[in-house]
Amino acid sequence: MVDCKSNITRNFAVFFGVFCLQFILFFPLSFLSDFQLKISQFVFGDFTQFLLDIIFNKRNNRIDYSSDSCSMLILMIVLLITSAIFSFLIKKRWTKRFLLITEYVCVIYISIILIKYGIDKIFKTQFPEPESNILFTRFGNLDKDILFWSTIGTSKIYNIITGSIEIFSGILLLLKRSQFLGLLLAIVCFSQILIINISFDISVKLFSLILLLMNIFLLRKNGWELILKIISLPKKTFLDQTSTLPYKIFLKILILGIVLVKIGMPYFNKEENKNSVQLTGVYEITSHESPYKYLFFHKDQYLIFMEKSSEKMTAFHYDISFDNQIILEDYQHNISKHLLVKDEKDSTIVFSFNHQMIHAKPINYKKMNAMQDRFHVLVD
Template sequence: MESKSMFFRRIAVFFGVFFIQFNLFFPLSFLNDFQLKITYFLFGDFTQCILENLFNKRNTRLDYSSDSYSMLVLIIILLFSSLIFCFIINQKWTKNFLTVTEYVCVSYIFIILIKYGLDKIFQAQFPAPEPNILFTRFGNLDKDILFWSTIGTSKMYNIITGSIEIFSGVLLLFKRFRFLGLLIAMICFSQILIINISFDISVKFFSVILLTMNIFLLRKNGWELILKILSIPKKNYFDKKSFLPYKTFFKILIIGIVLVKIGTPYLNNEKENNQIKFTGVYEVTSSKNQYQYVFFHKDQYLIFMEKSSEKMTAFHYDIFFDNLIILEDYKSHISKHLLIKNKDNSIALTFKNQTIYAKPIQYQKMNALQDTFHFLVD
């Protein structure tokens, strides 16, 4: 019986160590790049060595993003180090260590739920499909782009799912309702994992670890909270013996920092979008031209669609004064071109020793972008 208890203790410590390391070293893009710098400093050379010798991958990017080779190697490193630490941490330290681990994991899941919940509500995660997607044939879209674009057409779906994630995240802040919050979060993460696998979306590793972390928090101690939820304690939450003001202060402080950090990009995006002079889709009117449409993506990409093959060629662009547009392709080749916008909003663009004339199209009226809802089919 004692050996069995020891085994489960080591399993809990193993996962606890892994999750703490993962929270520290897996870079979250919305928290700037300080995590990436730390991870690269500690594991960069070792990761590169394993990639070259074990996976035969040279010149592989080391951004540790989900489903990348660098993230796979990072997970392997963290699993091995967790195995070592689970034998170093003795029984005397286990209880305190697991308590700290639970706080760290709950905070991490709270940040993830609030971040992606707000992203859904403001349609930052699933934005309305860009013109170049709308004008691409259904069968030519990859499954992940197709799913992403379809979800982006429904504001209601994004608001509902985002609100559920935020609601479950808020519940995590209160010990009495934490178990309920974790149950809702587990349902959310399970659905996300199923979607990522089914539509081949490249965040499978990350969603697996989030779901596992959630299940870790719902182990024996969590299930016992069901009985506590069903019975209301006689003491009030604000009882002088149990209520400590400094806990509330730190909770408010942490929530405030998280909300400011998460909310700042929305304000920055508005400013950046206001600086872009061109958006939308333009139909090429030049008769002797290989292109049918010119798209200006909101993330400052200029995309050409050919008439015959519907092949798309994309460039990152910056607009300067004197009607100049600077294009950069995926090989970092930079070129300058003349771009003139006329009074009727039509454009003239010099590209590959030719002038492309194009007129704007009101793509916002396309069926996919209309918010419609029917109770009855007839």
């Protein structure tokens, strides 16, 4: 009976270990460039499209394997099947070595995820300050995910604290003596993230669930007893084995060095707007005959119109030509070119659109209550 239970535990550990390794290889992380996506599309692309046609009746669907997409769901099903097959190929005498390698890779992977998103929180790239078009949208018209994202983006303190905890957890994972504490902190982080993603319908639910399960996989003791007593350390896990991997320290430094360079590059390679017309924030339209109330210039180069009557918003991707005219592209890829003149004295703009001249003046939306970083110790 004991041997039977031990074999089941071993088989399940190997199965999940194989799944974790495949997931790490094939699930694309955008901040690590697109090599994972290319590998996944090369190996699974045609088969994924075939299953999408049959199961979901989705033809010519975008196959990017992003979280909560149909293509990711197909990929996870395929990886579960292949994990079951590959796990039977790993012999019993290889189990200990295989799990050591698997857990070593998983620890580095989770550490990278925590450090990456911790840095993004501190530098406010994951939860940036809400754009002007969001601030001028009625509360009830916002979707739950945008509402949550925008609310968190208004608090620098929250982002700094949660980001620091994630970075601290990631660093603890890399140190042998503090690995267990790092895993405990990480499981708290991932549990909170999963609850938020489910509660606010944020589209990384499946990814955060797998990260949480991977964390539980690393926290197990005496096989698969998943419920840990916080007050007692695990008796022994595969992470506590004295065996070491060849070139362990060198590989860890090399992998983390490459990843940290990739994470840091966007912060050092921010392109400055070289056009003479600097556009940002929100403009109130002063032309009485115009059907629009506000113009919003999004930081990702989107021009958004808000109508007066319905407050409906219409967005265009924009670019500034060399002669300082504005080029608009809608979601149907229709391109048009318009006159744009900015008065440098008062920053007002004149803009030609739909056969009319639109005059608009800037509004300092940074003074809105939601943008103030206030903290009260006492209420009176």
